[in-house]
Amino acid sequence: MLAGRLEAKGASLSVKHALLGLLARGPQHGYELKAALDGELVPLSPLNFGQIYTTLERLERDGLVVHQVVAQEERPDKKVFSLTPQGRAELEYWLSSPSSLSLDLRNETFLKFMLAGLLRGRVPGVHPAAVMAAERRAAFDSLHEVARARLLLDPDGSPPEVGLLLDLASLRLEAFLKWLDRCDEVLTRGASGAPDG
């Protein structure tokens, strides 16, 4: 699944603030919130209902939203949520604060690269070059998917915002591939110094 493969590891989207932002446009029930999230805010990686309702409960507990039960004919009552003044203040604070960009200093690929170097020769079949080749393969597969998705969206009339999301995914993968080239350079240099490479 596109979403599953491309999801930024570690970076978690604030469902809380997404919901506060949607409710700032006016009261809505859960289903409407879900549709707006999927359609506009998180278009390529749908959230499940469970996540949305759990977050709404927490927001209500913290006094950021309130709900009203609206009776419906022949259907279960629905909860309509709206923003409290505290909720609006929290939203405005969040919107004006820069997002925390992860420096990713506990990077998993780096960890594998280093460990493969340490274990090379001790554990059969382990080699940093093989680790990096597998990473490169996976990154190109993902980049191919992003490219295909962009192509399918592009021909006409796709919302440009979705294109921006795909661009971000693409640029990250391109940067990662560039970094893998650096790793290769380091490996090659190491190998030419130590002929057992």
Add this chain to the structure above:
Amino acid sequence: MCAASTARPAKGSVTPAVEAQGLTKAFGSGPTEVQALRGVDLSLRQGVFLAVMGPSGSGKSTLLHLVGGLTKPTSGKVLVGGQDLSALNDDALTLLRRRRIGFVFQFFNLLPILTALENVALPLIIDGVREAEATQRAAAAMELVGIAHRRGHRPGKLSGGEQQRVAVARALVTEPVLILADEPTGNLDSTTGDQVMALLRRLVDERGQTILMVTHDPRAAAMADSLLTLKDGFVAHEQRLDGGRSAGEILRELEGLS
């Protein structure tokens, strides 16, 4: 004489569009000899889009030149549409290049004094096709790549993206068995580059065109079906880019969300 015909073989026929066997190329001799390629094999089915990547000096441009019959290998051979290039004399090789291979370059290489249409028709005119027919086929090729409205413009009046479209039309006009593209996005901004890549992709998907593209741009390479990475004149890495899912599946997913 040349055994190559201008007819485009049907997609899926058994003859690969391109084959390279044990390809090596050395430049210079003695102590200054440089081994640009040290034994490369490849086989490209018709209707497949192959991207060749690698750092500068890895041999990727040399590979492109050998496959295009622009230089001769030191050893090994190249077959284009089943035709062994080493079996051809210079005249026959020129004819094969003209009729069966289309070239797309980084800097477009259009003739500035000719209009876009005349540039596209040129390979046919040189090949002796009557002017009326050449013009008609050139116009059709320009239509196909979405640049027909610029037929009367000289290259200097066209944007980079438009010039590259004209160049793609020129590469297509002979209905070649193979298009060779050398850094086709190298001189374009990323949006225009994406559009040119989308065009090349469409030629593969809709017309079964075979393309071999050399690039250092991973974003462009990711549009291909397969990726070949060269390093120090060897194939360091080979990969099919299918990502495990078809384009149709991705599309359905995106449609379901809109």
